[in-house]
Amino acid sequence: MNISVMEIHGQARIALSGRFDFNSHRGFKRACEAPLGDTTVGEIVVDLGAVEYLDSSALGMLLNLREKTLALNKSVALANCRGVVADILGVANFGKLFAMR
Amino acid sequence: MNSLRVLLAERDRATRELLHAFLLRAGHAVFVAASAREAIEAFRREGPDVVLLEAAMPDTGGTDAVRAMRDLSGSRWVPLIVLAAHTDEDEVGHGARTGADWTLTKPCSFAVLQARLDSVHSIVALRHELEHKNRALEAFEERARQEIRIARQTLRSFNRIEAAHAGILQHWIVPAIEFSGDTISAAHSPDGSFWLMLADNIGHGLSAALNAIPLTRAFRAVAAKGLNPASMVRELNRTARAQQPHERFVAATIARISGRDGIIEVWNGGNPEALLIDAEGAVADVFDSRHLPLGILSDDELDTHFKSTPLVPGLQLAVVSDGLLETGRARAFGQAGLYAALSAVPPGKRFGSVVSRLQEIISGLPNSDDVSFALVDCDAARALHAIETANAPRGAGLGRNAGGEPWRLSASFCEAQIRRLDLVPFIKVLIDQIDPPRMESQALFLVLSELITNAIDHGLLGMDSRLKQGADGYDAYLQERARRLEDLSGAELHIELERNAAPGEPLRIRISDSGGGFDHTRILREAPAGAEYPHGRGIALVRKVVRSLAYCDGGKTVEVCCERI
Numbered sequence: 001m002n003i004s005v006m007e008i009h010g011q012a013r014i015a016l017s018g019r020f021d022f023n024s025h026r027g028f029k030r031a032c033e034a035p036l037g038d039t040t041v042g043e044i045v046v047d048l049g050a051v052e053y054l055d056s057s058a059l060g061m062l063l064n065l066r067e068k069t070l071a072l073n074k075s076v077a078l079a080n081c082r083g084v085v086a087d088i089l090g091v092a093n094f095g096k097l098f099a100m101r
Numbered sequence: 102m103n104s105l106r107v108l109l110a111e112r113d114r115a116t117r118e119l120l121h122a123f124l125l126r127a128g129h130a131v132f133v134a135a136s137a138r139e140a141i142e143a144f145r146r147e148g149p150d151v152v153l154l155e156a157a158m159p160d161t162g163g164t165d166a167v168r169a170m171r172d173l174s175g176s177r178w179v180p181l182i183v184l185a186a187h188t189d190e191d192e193v194g195h196g197a198r199t200g201a202d203w204t205l206t207k208p209c210s211f212a213v214l215q216a217r218l219d220s221v222h223s224i225v226a227l228r229h230e231l232e233h234k235n236r237a238l239e240a241f242e243e244r245a246r247q248e249i250r251i252a253r254q255t256l257r258s259f260n261r262i263e264a265a266h267a268g269i270l271q272h273w274i275v276p277a278i279e280f281s282g283d284t285i286s287a288a289h290s291p292d293g294s295f296w297l298m299l300a301d302n303i304g305h306g307l308s309a310a311l312n313a314i315p316l317t318r319a320f321r322a323v324a325a326k327g328l329n330p331a332s333m334v335r336e337l338n339r340t341a342r343a344q345q346p347h348e349r350f351v352a353a354t355i356a357r358i359s360g361r362d363g364i365i366e367v368w369n370g371g372n373p374e375a376l377l378i379d380a381e382g383a384v385a386d387v388f389d390s391r392h393l394p395l396g397i398l399s400d401d402e403l404d405t406h407f408k409s410t411p412l413v414p415g416l417q418l419a420v421v422s423d424g425l426l427e428t429g430r431a432r433a434f435g436q437a438g439l440y441a442a443l444s445a446v447p448p449g450k451r452f453g454s455v456v457s458r459l460q461e462i463i464s465g466l467p468n469s470d471d472v473s474f475a476l477v478d479c480d481a482a483r484a485l486h487a488i489e490t491a492n493a494p495r496g497a498g499l500g501r502n503a504g505g506e507p508w509r510l511s512a513s514f515c516e517a518q519i520r521r522l523d524l525v526p527f528i529k530v531l532i533d534q535i536d537p538p539r540m541e542s543q544a545l546f547l548v549l550s551e552l553i554t555n556a557i558d559h560g561l562l563g564m565d566s567r568l569k570q571g572a573d574g575y576d577a578y579l580q581e582r583a584r585r586l587e588d589l590s591g592a593e594l595h596i597e598l599e600r601n602a603a604p605g606e607p608l609r610i611r612i613s614d615s616g617g618g619f620d621h622t623r624i625l626r627e628a629p630a631g632a633e634y635p636h637g638r639g640i641a642l643v644r645k646v647v648r649s650l651a652y653c654d655g656g657k658t659v660e661v662c663c664e665r666i
Contacts (some may be wrong), residue, residue, distance in 0.1 A: 008108070059350075091423075092371050
């Protein structure tokens with residue numbers, strides 16, 4: 001999975017592409033570290049627009065990220081959820097936990 | 102020192118003694134043979150690390166000796182070095198062709214021989230290490246196989262569906278790896294409700310299967326206590342939260358089928374939709390995932406709302422985990438596949454239809470996820486309630502005071518406690534500890550349930566049972582009830598139970614509420630005595646199982662005498 005991180009005006013955007021599954025654990029964790037540690041970042045947006053597939057461990061990673069952002073008084077949102085990704089997040093009702101953009 | 106056990110087989114005495122001396126000086130253990138037959142015998146007896154063998158030997162002949170030694174050593178490879186006369190090309194080629202590993206020409210320089218033996222030594226050392234590791238690996242594998250066997254036995258026994266539910270529920274689980282992280286559990290509660298849970302624990306294999314155990318236990322315990330659906334979800338969610346880091350959540354479909362309430366209600370957090378199919382194969386209702394999976398939210402955030410639908414004859418409830426729908430990957434079974442397999446055949450054949458269709462797809466494909474499927478016969482589930490009440494003991498003449506000592510329990514509850522506590526199981530648990538029943542009897546639970554529910558719903562909240570009628574009636578009733586309960590103030594519910602010491606003394610129950618009272622004579626007149634127990638007329642049921650029932654105080658107090666078996 002490819003990950004890119006961008007920061008603009010206090011918002012960090014983590015864009016993922018490819019398969020978001022249990023192999024992505026290390027990379028995702030590393031990518032989140034900087035935005036989480038940066039006090040100027042108030043919101044973290046995870047852009048799933050280029051993600052082909054995600055499994056339950058990916059959902060777990062998103063939950064983990066949410067825990068951390070809440071603890072730091074930051075907000076988190078998911079963006080560009082489409083197709084299979086939107087379906088999976090829908091069945092899991094993640095819209096109740098994450099703002100969807 | 103690179104010491105080897107060397108078998109030296111050389112016919113010519115001078116050569117033999119020369120080599121023997123050299124080998125001894127080099128620190129090797131040497132066994133000597135002067136003929137092929139002696140060589141084979143020595144090989145068998147001593148099991149050397151390496152053989153130095155003259156190419157042309159009398160007796161059976163050098164090449165036969167090679168073959169014989171190969172046979173003797175079996176799968177264990179012993180390096181064979183053939184010593185051939187350099188003038189004889191036949192000998193040189195022959196050695197190699199018939200299975201020797203190296204050929205050295207005679208006379209051979211000791212340096213060459215030593216070098217060859219050194220390389221043999223490292224090979225032998227490697228081989229020993231390999232054998233040692235293989236033995237350790239085999240022992241480990243055997244232990245692991247044993248443990249897996251035991252684990253499988255234990256889990257199978259723990260997860261077994263009890264006989265009472267076998268006629269109600271058909272289920273099928275195919276694990277991705279040895280153990281399934283999907284579990285299907287069934288239970289029934291004292292009021293005759295049938296409960297089902299299909300839980301999909303994150304991950305696969307043994308760890309997922311083990312993680313499922315506390316959840317299954319909680320499910321069974323809550324059902325046995327007769328707690329209400331909201332309590333069930335709350336308890337399961339707490340259990341899932343407590344034992345795992347919350348990125349390991351549990352997708353669950355929880356269903357309750359109640360003959361007494363006349364409904365099927367389902368809570369689905371994270372699983373594909375459950376389907377309710379009627380006798381003709383049409384979809385009577387669909388229960389899609391409306392909640393987050395278990396183990397994520399706190400008590401306050403948790404939504405415990407069940408979607409309910411009327412329990413009419415001829416229904417079957419199909420519950421699946423996502424592994425089933427995604428089976429076949431590219432040409433996935435899917436919702437459409439499931440529906441097609443279910444609706445194409447009559448009710449009695451539906452389970453088999455789905456299973457055989459899936460088996461066709463699965464065969465030859467490794468499963469990437471656990472697959473599970475449960476089909477509930479709602480008519481059979483409903484019959485659980487009828488059986489319970491039919492078997493309820495009645496009348497006088499039975500019942501002995503089991504404990505022997507007299508006892509009295511008196512408790513008052515205000516609206517805050519009525520909101521927070523599940524009163525019926527609460528009281529039942531207290532009674533069970535003071536005056537334990539001699540045998541399984543759901544009658545007391547039934548009586549307490551009816552009387553307490555009536556006192557709260559009708560006495561304090563003024564609810565009308567007729568609101569429950571219609572497709573969304575049950576839901577509407579529950580919502581209105583919750584609203585009124587929220588607004589309730591200054592209310593009191595008083596529960597008294599006692600049993601005197603004399604033998605044959607019945608259990609007396611007295612329940613008073615601070616509500617407006619009601620015309621109990623009308624209720625008693627209207628209640629039918631037939632086998633149908635539509636909601637709201639539970640008093641008729643109670644009257645069948647108790648010795649006496651009387652209202653006083655304008656309907657605000659009810660007194661009941663019943664047997665305690």
